[in-house]
Amino acid sequence: MQPMFDEWIADCAQRFGPAPRRISLWDRYSFWWLKRPEWLYHHPDDLLETLFLNFRSLIRNGRVTWGHIVQANNTLFFPGTNDAPAEVIFADGPPGAVDVDDLARVCAEVGSFKHTESDDPALAAIGKHLAAETDRTFDLPIPASIAHDTVYRLSTIYVFRKHLPQPQPRLAQGLLPLIVHPQPPYWTIPLPARYWPQPMLDWWQKPKTKNRWYRPES
Numbered sequence: 267m268q269p270m271f272d273e274w275i276a277d278c279a280q281r282f283g284p285a286p287r288r289i290s291l292w293d294r295y296s297f298w299w300l301k302r303p304e305w306l307y308h309h310p311d312d313l314l315e316t317l318f319l320n321f322r323s324l325i326r327n328g329r330v331t332w333g334h335i336v337q338a339n340n341t342l343f344f345p346g347t348n349d350a351p352a353e354v355i356f357a358d359g360p361p362g363a364v365d366v367d368d369l370a371r372v373c374a375e376v377g378s379f380k381h382t383e384s385d386d387p388a389l390a391a392i393g394k395h396l397a398a399e400t401d402r403t404f405d406l407p408i409p410a411s412i413a414h415d416t417v418y419r420l421s422t423i424y425v426f427r428k429h430l431p432q433p434q435p436r437l438a439q440g441l442l443p444l445i446v447h448p449q450p451p452y453w454t455i456p457l458p459a460r461y462w463p464q465p466m467l468d469w470w471q472k473p474k475t476k477n478r479w480y481r482p483e484s
Contacts, residue, residue: 271441274466278330278461278463279330281461285326285327285448289322302315313422314402317453320447328445328448330446331364334440336377336420337380338352338353343436343437349424350425351424353396353421354421355419356454357417369441370440372418373440376392376408376420377396379396380393386409401422405452408420419452421446421453425437426455430456438471439469443456443461
């Protein structure tokens with residue numbers, strides 16, 4: 267299965283194009299025009315605000331790689347119109363070098379620390395972050411005890427329904443392509459479905475089994 271995912275992510279990166287990308291004025295004010303959530307205006311100190319402030323730089327300069335949902339607002343698992351935050355893990359390095367099975371394993375282990383305590387300060391910080399559900403991070407490193415020889419990072423994303431596969435935009439799979447800013451703090455969003463190859467769209471819309479690697483927020 268890994269070669270299939272390697273081919274898909276390479277196709278996604280090619281379709282999105284090399285950085286720095288030129289974004290047409292039409293696309294900037296239509297396809298890439300994304301409304302801030304109303305509640306964010308009442309919480310200007312929320313770190314998600316920095317994602318919106320740096321959004322243009324992200325889509326112009328970001329790299330494409332695999333990410334995996336750790337947890338998400340429960341409404342995102344069902345068709346709807348609301349946008350919402352989620353937590354993902356992604357790996358540093360070229361997208362073709364990402365082992366999607368290992369990425370899923372890391373997500374499962376990281377998710378298990380929610381509402382638990384650990385003597386390891388790094389794992390305790392991850393558990394606290396996931397349990398809070400309103401905390402934001404864009405580059406929380408996953409400790410080597412879980413990540414082993416790969417550099418993985420936990421990041422908050424904002425999921426825009428208009429960019430998910432239609433006609434039923436939802437998180438149908440845990441694995442999804444991301445756009446990741448090349449410099450800290452690594453702002454991240456899902457790569458819009460317009461850049462996905464057709465076989466990947468078919469796979470996304472027809473999950474054969476319940477994905478056990480991600481969970482709704484409580």
